[in-house]
Amino acid sequence: MIKAPVNKIIPSSVVDGPGNRTAIFFQSCNFNCRYCHNPETINMCINCGECVAKCPIKALSFENGKVVWDQNKCCACDTCIKTCKHDASPRIAYMSPEEVWAKVERNLPFIRGITVSGGECTLQEDFVYELFKIAKAHGLSTLLDSNGSLDFEKDPKLLEVADGVMLDVKAHDNESHRWLTGQDIDTVLKNLEYLARVHKLEEVRTVCIPEALENEKTIEKVCKILKPYLKDQDIRYKLIKYRHFGVRQQYRDFKEPDDEYMEKLKDLAKQGGFRNIVII
Ligand code: SF4
Numbered sequence: 001m002i003k004a005p006v007n008k009i010i011p012s013s014v015v016d017g018p019g020n021r022t023a024i025f026f027q028s029c030n031f032n033c034r035y036c037h038n039p040e041t042i043n044m045c046i047n048c049g050e051c052v053a054k055c056p057i058k059a060l061s062f063e064n065g066k067v068v069w070d071q072n073k074c075c076a077c078d079t080c081i082k083t084c085k086h087d088a089s090p091r092i093a094y095m096s097p098e099e100v101w102a103k104v105e106r107n108l109p110f111i112r113g114i115t116v117s118g119g120e121c122t123l124q125e126d127f128v129y130e131l132f133k134i135a136k137a138h139g140l141s142t143l144l145d146s147n148g149s150l151d152f153e154k155d156p157k158l159l160e161v162a163d164g165v166m167l168d169v170k171a172h173d174n175e176s177h178r179w180l181t182g183q184d185i186d187t188v189l190k191n192l193e194y195l196a197r198v199h200k201l202e203e204v205r206t207v208c209i210p211e212a213l214e215n216e217k218t219i220e221k222v223c224k225i226l227k228p229y230l231k232d233q234d235i236r237y238k239l240i241k242y243r244h245f246g247v248r249q250q251y252r253d254f255k256e257p258d259d260e261y262m263e264k265l266k267d268l269a270k271q272g273g274f275r276n277i278v279i280i
Pocket residue numbers: 054055056057058059060069073074075076077078079080081091
């Protein structure tokens with residue numbers, strides 16, 4: 001049976017795609033972004049046990065060399081997350097698509113779709129495929145929130161059941177992308193064009209840090225690649241202000257952009273052909 005490491009499920013979210021949606025967050029990511037707001041979702045727990053002793057209400061235990069989390073006892077104090085030096089979390093539930101669906105189903109009267117996020121959701125490809133099949137059979141829309149590391153043209157399985165992808169384009173060239181994420185940008189940019197070509201690009205997302213990333217160049221590049229598609233498709237461009245909240249101490253030095261700077265970026269995206277631009 002397929003199981004995936006689920007970090008959390010938000011029953012009702014209005015920030016993970018259009019309308020009210022249930023959002024499912026998986027553990028583990030193949031990028032290591034300096035500005036990550038949820039760094040505890042990057043790695044899988046290596047069972048070092050350091051957090052076990054720190055849990056104030058003994059919701060964590062060590063059994064047969066593995067950390068076990070008692071969800072019913074946990075008061076979500078985050079002490080374990082603050083203790084972990086490995087960008088991991090012990091608060092993971094391994095769930096089947098049917099078990100996740102059982103939680104989604106309770107929200108059916110209130111939601112119009114589901115979104116899978118991360119970590120990186122495409123690392124759980126087989127799981128997401130099964131979950132989306134169930135969701136679509138119940139009339140829900142299905143979205144992937146992805147870092148773009150899976151080559152969708154070579155491996156289109158998820159696009160058979162996904163209505164769209166909300167794609168992060170974090171930088172404009174390989175050097176800055178590697179600096180920020182630790183990984184190459186080629187597949188991300190290839191996906192940007194491909195997803196628009198097959199009408200599966202729901203949204204592009206760029207986190208903006210004025211002093212560290214040349215955000216203007218990223219926006220120009222996105223506009224150039226999407227130029228053939230922006231006339232016919234209303235693709236949303238979400239420009240996200242970098243914020244310190246949740247970011248690891250060693251990467252917190254960046255300045256948060258002001259409103260004036262963000263408006264300038266918005267104008268740039270507008271000039272490049274986007275009609276639907278959101279600043280958050
Ligand atoms: S958040 Fe972590 S440390 Fe706090 S009660 Fe839950 S398991 Fe224990």
